Amino acid sequence: MTQADVNGGSQSAAASYQNSLETGARYLRIDRRNGQLTALAAVILVPVVVFILPDYWVQLCITGAIDAIVLQSIGVLADRTKLFVLCPLAFASIGAWVVLQVFVWGWPGGLYFWLLLGGIAGIPFGLIMGFPALRLRGLNLAVITLSFAFALDSIFQVTPFPGSQNYTSVLTRPSPIGSDRAYFVFCWLIFVVFAVILYILDRRPFGAAWRCVARSERATAAMGLSVRNAKLGVFVISAFIAAVSGGLIVGQVYTAVESNFSPVASLVLFAVALLVGSGLAEGAAVGGLLSAFAPQVLSSIHVPQDFGNILFPLGTIQVLAAGTSASASWRASFRRMLRRRRARHAPAPGAPAPGTSVPGETTAVVATSAATAAALSASTTPAEAAFHTDTTDVRVPASDATVVPAYSAGPVTAGPPALRVTDIGVRFTGVVALEDMTMEVPAGSVSGLIGPNGAGKTTLVDVVSGFIRNYDGTVEVAGRGIDHLLVHQRARAGVRRTFQQERTIPELTAGDYVRVAARRRISAQEVADVLEFIGGPSPYDRIADIDVGTRRLLEIAGCIVARPKVLLLDEPTAGLAEADSLAVAARVSQVPDAFGCAVLLIEHDMEVVRACCSHITVMDFGKKIAEGRPEDVLKMDTVVAAYLGTADKASVIEG
Amino acid sequence: MLQSALVGLFQSGGAYGLLAVCVVLIYRTTGVLNFALAAVGTTGTYAFSSFYTSGMNLAEAAIFGILIGVAASVVCGLIYIRWFFDATPTYRAGVAIALLVGTAAITIRIFSDEPRQIPAVIPGSGFSVDGVVLTPTSIAGIALAILFTLFVTQMLQRTRWGLQLRAISQGPVASELLGLPVRPLTLAIWGGSGAIGTIAVMIVSPGLSDEVQSISLVIVPALAATLVATFRRYWLALISALILGGLQGLLLYSQTLIRYEEVIPFMVVLGVLIWNQRRELWDEAR
Numbered sequence: 048m049t050q051a052d053v054n055g056g057s058q059s060a061a062a063s064y065q066n067s068l069e070t071g072a073r074y075l076r077i078d079r080r081n082g083q084l085t086a087l088a089a090v091i092l093v094p095v096v097v098f099i100l101p102d103y104w105v106q107l108c109i110t111g112a113i114d115a116i117v118l119q120s121i122g123v124l125a126d127r128t129k130l131f132v133l134c135p136l137a138f139a140s141i142g143a144w145v146v147l148q149v150f151v152w153g154w155p156g157g158l159y160f161w162l163l164l165g166g167i168a169g170i171p172f173g174l175i176m177g178f179p180a181l182r183l184r185g186l187n188l189a190v191i192t193l194s195f196a197f198a199l200d201s202i203f204q205v206t207p208f209p210g211s212q213n214y215t216s217v218l219t220r221p222s223p224i225g226s227d228r229a230y231f232v233f234c235w236l237i238f239v240v241f242a243v244i245l246y247i248l249d250r251r252p253f254g255a256a257w258r259c260v261a262r263s264e265r266a267t268a269a270m271g272l273s274v275r276n277a278k279l280g281v282f283v284i285s286a287f288i289a290a291v292s293g294g295l296i297v298g299q300v301y302t303a304v305e306s307n308f309s310p311v312a313s314l315v316l317f318a319v320a321l322l323v324g325s326g327l328a329e330g331a332a333v334g335g336l337l338s339a340f341a342p343q344v345l346s347s348i349h350v351p352q353d354f355g356n357i358l359f360p361l362g363t364i365q366v367l368a369a370g371t372s373a374s375a376s377w378r379a380s381f382r383r384m385l386r387r388r389r390a391r392h393a394p395a396p397g398a399p400a401p402g403t404s405v406p407g408e409t410t411a412v413v414a415t416s417a418a419t420a421a422a423l424s425a426s427t428t429p430a431e432a433a434f435h436t437d438t439t440d441v442r443v444p445a446s447d448a449t450v451v452p453a454y455s456a457g458p459v460t461a462g463p464p465a466l467r468v469t470d471i472g473v474r475f476t477g478v479v480a481l482e483d484m485t486m487e488v489p490a491g492s493v494s495g496l497i498g499p500n501g502a503g504k505t506t507l508v509d510v511v512s513g514f515i516r517n518y519d520g521t522v523e524v525a526g527r528g529i530d531h532l533l534v535h536q537r538a539r540a541g542v543r544r545t546f547q548q549e550r551t552i553p554e555l556t557a558g559d560y561v562r563v564a565a566r567r568r569i570s571a572q573e574v575a576d577v578l579e580f581i582g583g584p585s586p587y588d589r590i591a592d593i594d595v596g597t598r599r600l601l602e603i604a605g606c607i608v609a610r611p612k613v614l615l616l617d618e619p620t621a622g623l624a625e626a627d628s629l630a631v632a633a634r635v636s637q638v639p640d641a642f643g644c645a646v647l648l649i650e651h652d653m654e655v656v657r658a659c660c661s662h663i664t665v666m667d668f669g670k671k672i673a674e675g676r677p678e679d680v681l682k683m684d685t686v687v688a689a690y691l692g693t694a695d696k697a698s699v700i701e702g
Numbered sequence: 703m704l705q706s707a708l709v710g711l712f713q714s715g716g717a718y719g720l721l722a723v724c725v726v727l728i729y730r731t732t733g734v735l736n737f738a739l740a741a742v743g744t745t746g747t748y749a750f751s752s753f754y755t756s757g758m759n760l761a762e763a764a765i766f767g768i769l770i771g772v773a774a775s776v777v778c779g780l781i782y783i784r785w786f787f788d789a790t791p792t793y794r795a796g797v798a799i800a801l802l803v804g805t806a807a808i809t810i811r812i813f814s815d816e817p818r819q820i821p822a823v824i825p826g827s828g829f830s831v832d833g834v835v836l837t838p839t840s841i842a843g844i845a846l847a848i849l850f851t852l853f854v855t856q857m858l859q860r861t862r863w864g865l866q867l868r869a870i871s872q873g874p875v876a877s878e879l880l881g882l883p884v885r886p887l888t889l890a891i892w893g894g895s896g897a898i899g900t901i902a903v904m905i906v907s908p909g910l911s912d913e914v915q916s917i918s919l920v921i922v923p924a925l926a927a928t929l930v931a932t933f934r935r936y937w938l939a940l941i942s943a944l945i946l947g948g949l950q951g952l953l954l955y956s957q958t959l960i961r962y963e964e965v966i967p968f969m970v971v972l973g974v975l976i977w978n979q980r981r982e983l984w985d986e987a988r
Contacts, residue, residue, distance in 0.1 A: 131795060179975035185792045186735045186933065189799075190925045191975055193737070194968040197922045201964035310922075311806065311915040318800045353807055360804030367797055368785035 068575055071587035078385060086328070090239050093332075094232045105227045106299075107339045112234035113295045115335025117316055118325035119241050120289035125317075126326020126372075127254075128281050129261040130180060131189040133310075133317055134196035135289045138169045140203060140308035142293030147209040147303060150218045157221045158298050165294035166287045173286025177279045196310035203305040211302045218301045234295055238335075241288055242328035248284075255563040257281050258552050266550035269512055271538030271566045271609065315356055318363040324372025333374065463526035465490045465613040465645030466542075471510055472519035473503075473669075480506045481669045484520070488613055491639045493646040495656045495663035495677065499690050503669040504649045505547070508615045512544045513537040525612045539566070541612030541644075547621055549598045551590045557601055558586025564605030577608045580641060581634050596627035600634060607642045614638065614646045620655055632658040653681065665689065707948040712836055714923070715947025716843025717906035721924035722931070722943040723851045724898045729933050730871045731891050734782060734794045738801035739899040740921035742778065744914055745805060746771025746900030747907055748813040751820050764823055768900045774805065775896025779889045787874065806918045815914055820907040843905040844944075850898060851940045863887065923950075926967035930974050946970060 097108045117135050124130045142165030149161050156164075176195060180188045210218070219225075224233040248254030256277040259267040264274050297303050306312075316338065319325075323334035337359075342352035366372055371379075466488040473481040481503045488494045496504050509515040511522050513534035522529055524541045532540055551560055558574045574586050581600040584593050590601065599619055606614050616635065620628035632655040638646050650656050656663060657677050665673040665680060667689040673680050680686055721739060728736045750767025754760060778801050786794055828837035858864035870877045870884050878884045907917050923946050931939035949966050953959040 129792060131792060131799075133799065175972070179972065179978075186795055187929060187975060189735070189737075189795055190929045191968070191971045194922055194926055194971045197919055198965040198968035202962060205961040309915070310919055311803065314799055314803050318803050321796055321800070351811070353810060356807035357804055357811065360800035360807070363800040364781060364785070364797055364804075367789070367793055367800075 067585045071585040074389070075587050077389075078382075081385060082381075089329075089332075090235075094235055097231050097235075098228055102227065105231055107343060109227065109231045109234055109299050111335040111339035112231060112238055113292050113299065113335070114316065114319075114338045115238050115331045116234070116241060116292040116295065117289055118320050118323070118331040118334040118338075119238070119245070119328070120285045120292065121317055121320040122325030122327070122331055123245065123257075123281055123285040123288065125320055126324060127249075127257040127261065128278070130278075130281070131185070131317075132176065132192045132282075132285065133189055134176070134192040134199070134313055135285075135316060136293075136308040136313040137192075137196040137199040137310075138172060138286045138289035139293030139296065140199060140303070140305075141169050141172055142166060142290030143297045143303040143308070144168075144203075144208055144293075145290075146294040146297045147211070147218065151209040158218075158224070158294075159221065162291055162294040162298070166291040169286040169290025169293075170283050172290075173282040173284075174279060176286070177282030180278055180282070181275050193310065193314075196313050200305060200308065200310050203308065207305075208303040211304060218297065220298055224298075230298065234299075237291065237295070238328075238332070242331070245284075246328070250559065252563045252566065253277075253280065255552070255555060255559060258554050259563065262552045263546075263550040265514065265534075266546060268514075268534035269538055269544050269546075270564050270605065271535050271543075272563070273535045315359060318359050322359060322362045322366050322373060324366075324374035327372075327374040327378065329377065330372060330374025462490055463523070464488060465492075465525055466511065466647060467523045467526075468507065468511065468520065469523075470520035471507065471522070473506055473510060473515060473517070479669055481510070481518070484666070484669070484671060486664045486671060486674065488645045488647045489662070490525070490612075490645055491643070492661050493636055493639060493648060493659045495660035496647055496649045496666065497651070497653075497656060497663055498666035498672075502666040502689075504666055505617055506669075507666075508544055508617055508647075508649065511537075511615060512542055538609075538611075542615065543606035543609055543611040543613075543644075544615035545599075545602045545606060545617055545619060547618050549595060549602055551598045551601055551605075553589070553591035555590055556586060557584040557588050557590060557593065560590060560601060561586070561605055561608050565608045567609070569608065573608070577604045580604070580607075580637075582630060596623050596630070599623065600631060603631075603634065603638075607638055607644060610642060611644050614644050616646060616648045616650075618649055618651065620650065620652050628652055628655055629658070631655070635659050657681070707951045711944055711948040711951055712840040712844060713947065714906050714920075714950065715944040716840060716845075716847045717902040717920070718924050718927060718943035718947050719847030719940045720843070720850055720898055720902035720905070721921060722927035722939040723847065723854060723936050724895045724902070725921075725924055725928045726931060726933060726936055726939045727854055728891060728895050729928070731867050732779075732782065732888050733791050733871075733874075734798055735791065735925075735928075735933065736778075736895065737795065737798040737921060737925070738778060738805050738918075739775075739895060740903055740924070741802045741805040741809070741918035742771055742774045742896050743899030743901075743903030744907075744917045745774045745809045745812075746896065747820060747903040747917070748809055748818075748914065750823075750900070750904060751818055752813055754821050755818075760821065760823070760825065764904065767904070768897050771900030772893045772896040775899065776889055776893045778805075778896075779892025782892075783885050783888060802918060802921075806914050809914045809918075813914075817912045820904070820912070822908050823901075823904045839905055839908070843902075846901065846905075847940055847943070851936050855936050867891070922964075923947075923967040926971045929971055942970075 097105060100108065117139060120138070121132065121135050124132045142162075145165040145168040146158070146161045149156075149164060154161070172195075176188070176192055179191055220230060224230045245254070252272070256267060256272045257280075259270065259272060260274055260277050260281075267274050267277065293303070293308070296307055316334075319334045319338050320331075323337065324330040325334050338355075341355040341358070345354050346352050464487040467486075469485050471481050471484040472479075484503070484507060486494075486496075496507070498504050506515065510518050513529075513532060513536075524537075527540070529537050529540050529542070552563075555563070557578055558571075561574050561577055562569060571586070578584060578586055578601075581597075581604045583597050583600045583604065590598060593601065603614070603616065603619065619635065620631050623631065635646055635648060635655075636659040638644060646659075648656065648659055650659075660677055663674065663677050663680050664671055665683075665686050672689055673683050673686050721743075725736055725739055728734055728739070746767045746769075748767075749770035750763050753763035753766050758766070781801070782794065782797070786797055789797075822837065822839050824838040824842055826838040828835050828840075830836070856864075858868055866877070866882050866887060869880070869882060870887060874884050874888070903917060903920065906920055924943060927943035927946055928939050930942040946967060949970070950963040953963045953966070
């Protein structure tokens with residue numbers, strides 16, 4: 048393959064990528080418009096329908112709207128952060144108590160203001176629940192929240208709600224929402240407002256961080272996002288929403304009794320939330336409808352009302368077995384329907400070229416990676432395998448086919464080293480994992496860190512990125528000591544890393560992932576540029592639809608877009624096919640030039656190491672055993688022996 | 703004051719202990735935090751009560767009640783084996799919550815939620831030691847809890863089945879590939895836990911309110927005890943459960959405070975979790 052072929056291929060790939068961007072942006076606009084129009088129609092139509100229903104059904108609709116709000120509060124936690132909180136109605140009971148208490152005290156402001164107070168009163172309790180979830184999750188949280196619901200229920204059993212015993216004065220609703228129909232519209236609007244707020248938050252780094260936490264707390268912290276703030280934030284919002292719903296119950300029935308908020312009622316709603324997928328607004332709305340109307344529907348077909356509590360759990364089990372909630376599968380069907388319509392109506396000319404992507408469709412690794420991989424393959428044959436003694440430089444030239452973004456920072460080669468670790472020591476209960484480890488990663492370079500399994504390479508990365516706090520020695524980034532910083536603070540100070548298993552977030556699009564990882568405002572062009580740099584997906588592709596090799600590159604894109612001082616890549620090519628590995632290598636070797644950050648590459652694939660690194664350090668048993676230029680170091684007897692025991696060198700070379 | 707604690711310990715500590723140790727056993731062998739254990743026990747106990755009131759003698763009614771509990775628990779186990787063999791613990795807990803709600807609803811549907819007096823499974827008026835009234839049922843509860851814990855720990859440590867169960871707890875799929883009878887053994891654990899759950903609820907229910915849902919929630923203090931035991935340690939789960947019973951009993955000392963006895967599990971869980979915050983735990987390995 049000639050250089051001209053490569054350049055020609057890269058130009059065509061770049062044009063194709065640009066084409067995919069335009070198509071993706073157009074389809075995204077259409078999809079968003081369709082979604083928003085559907086939602087708007089529902090927002091308007093629902094109250095219209097309710098206005099023509101008989102009075103009794105209107106009461107049920109109010110119950111349904113309030114249940115939908117409770118389901119939203121469950122969905123915030125269960126769907127977004129995968130945290131099971133089993134006390135939504137306990138939060139609601141706090142809101143109800145506050146509304147009744149301020150009414151009894153005769154506070155001004157009316158129900159509107161009291162609802163807000165009730166919601167705010169739920170927040171400290173959300174924080175109490177959230178605090179144990181900061182570092183513990185899953186089952187611990189389920190147990191503490193159920194215990195909380197159980198405890199609060201017992202308190203309200205013996206301490207009635209204010210004003211619920213002597214009906215000397217009865218809470219009244221303000222006149223604009225005095226009638227049941229008006230009150231339904233009020234509840235419905237509150238539901239819609241919460242849905243819109245959650246929709247907006249989902250698209251901001253604050254809300255996207257919740258999904259990061261669900262996927263991997265380590266990766267969240269490594270992206271510079273505070274796991275603590277993300278978790279406490281979601282608890283605050285969930286508790287606030289649930290507590291407001293409690294106030295709305297008081298507004299509906301003018302009082303409150305303990306049985307409205309029993310732990311078992313919380314569990315029933317939790318089962319409904321899992322069934323419908325209440326993280327999505329339509330799921331919560333349908334769930335509210337189900338829980339309010341199911342008993343009536345059942346009795347109308349002569350089935351006892353309590354069958355609902357048997358049917359909901361059965362549905363939940365079915366949904367959990369299927370692995371997708373009702374609302375998620377509706378949305379997927381909606382997307383498929385749009386795609387089918389698009390396919391029918393799409394004009395043949397100007398349609399996206401093969402290999403380019405359309406939102407919601409599976410994407411292949413894009414051509415630019417393949418072109419660069421081909422360029423690499425042209426200079427490196429499979430025979431030139433690990434520990435090759437040939438001194439030919441196989442590093443990728445900067446003029447290769449890769450796109451260098453227009454905003455490129457250019458290489459930073461002056462100044463202190465991007466990373467310096469000095470005399471690092473780590474011990475795990477008697478085992479020495481690292482001992483007197485000292486090394487530097489010069490600014491603007493790609494350095495390699497190699498060694499056999501168990502040598503301590505990832506431990507060193509954990510030390511630098513802050514996941515291991517108890518270590519001796521010092522870590523400096525661009526001349527600044529960072530030993531006192533926590534993981535997310537180190538990320539913000541210029542240390543970004545990837546993990547051996549990719550930890551992107553399947554629910555996000557590639558573009559959203561890059562925006563979250565950047566931790567700063569970046570333009571759509573910058574997002575597109577960095578994705579093009581990795582030869583990867585369109586910003587509109589859902590990560591769930593992207594192959595693993597491209598996800599690895601996407602993780603790297605997320606790191607470099609934040610412009611760190613040093614990027615730590617922990618075996619970025621593990622498990623990839625050779626062509627994909629070389630594509631990753633090509634990108635990595637150009638990161639310093641394109642983004643101005645140094646790279647420390649941990650890698651077992653010597654071909655990748657030779658292709659990328661100007662300098663390597665070799666570790667064994669937690670110590671540095673060699674360092675220098677790859678072509679020199681890989682020939683050293685100590686290095687060969689570390690990898691392959693004491694086998695004689697000749698056989699290694701021949702092998 | 704000490705007498706109050708002893709009353710509480712005997713009244714509910716044994717039942718909490720049985721449930722807690724059983725929850726740890728199921729969790730360690732099948733990966734399910736069984737929120738539905740007491741609900742299944744309630745089904746068995748209501749069956750026992752119905753059999754007894756329909757004229758069966760106490761022992762027969764108890765045995766048939768326990769068998770109903772076993773059957774209900776095996777059905778739960780079959781659901782897990784059929785659909786959730788490889789699911790994550792959080793998913794399995796979600797299923798257990800659905801099973802709690804569903805089992806309680808089915809129990810109400812079959813036996814109705816009419817107030818009923820659950821008979822003491824071991825009759826007798828009991829005796830008083832230094833002002834503390836001990837009923838035969840409460841003494842049997844404590845004894846059974848200790849024996850059950852001893853049985854579980856010894857069985858796991860010293861028998862071939864125990865070895866197989868320990869292997870299953872580390873990796874059901876890998877164990878199945880080794881040729882271990884994972885599914886039958888898992889079902890046996892589910893069946894056994896149904897029996898223990900029923901016995902525990904039979905012991906504790908005469909002192910509780912008589913609603914199915916309230917009795918099903920007797921799992922909450924037991925879960926609190928298992929959490930103290932980090933879902934792993936059998937004896938610690940038992941001791942924590944006994945202490946929880948004792949702490950609740952302490953509140954008997956005051957007419958006002960006793961009404962808030964159900965706050966105790968939450969306070970204990972909160973305290974333990976805050977204590978555990980000292981350790982920095984990340985979600986997964988590298």
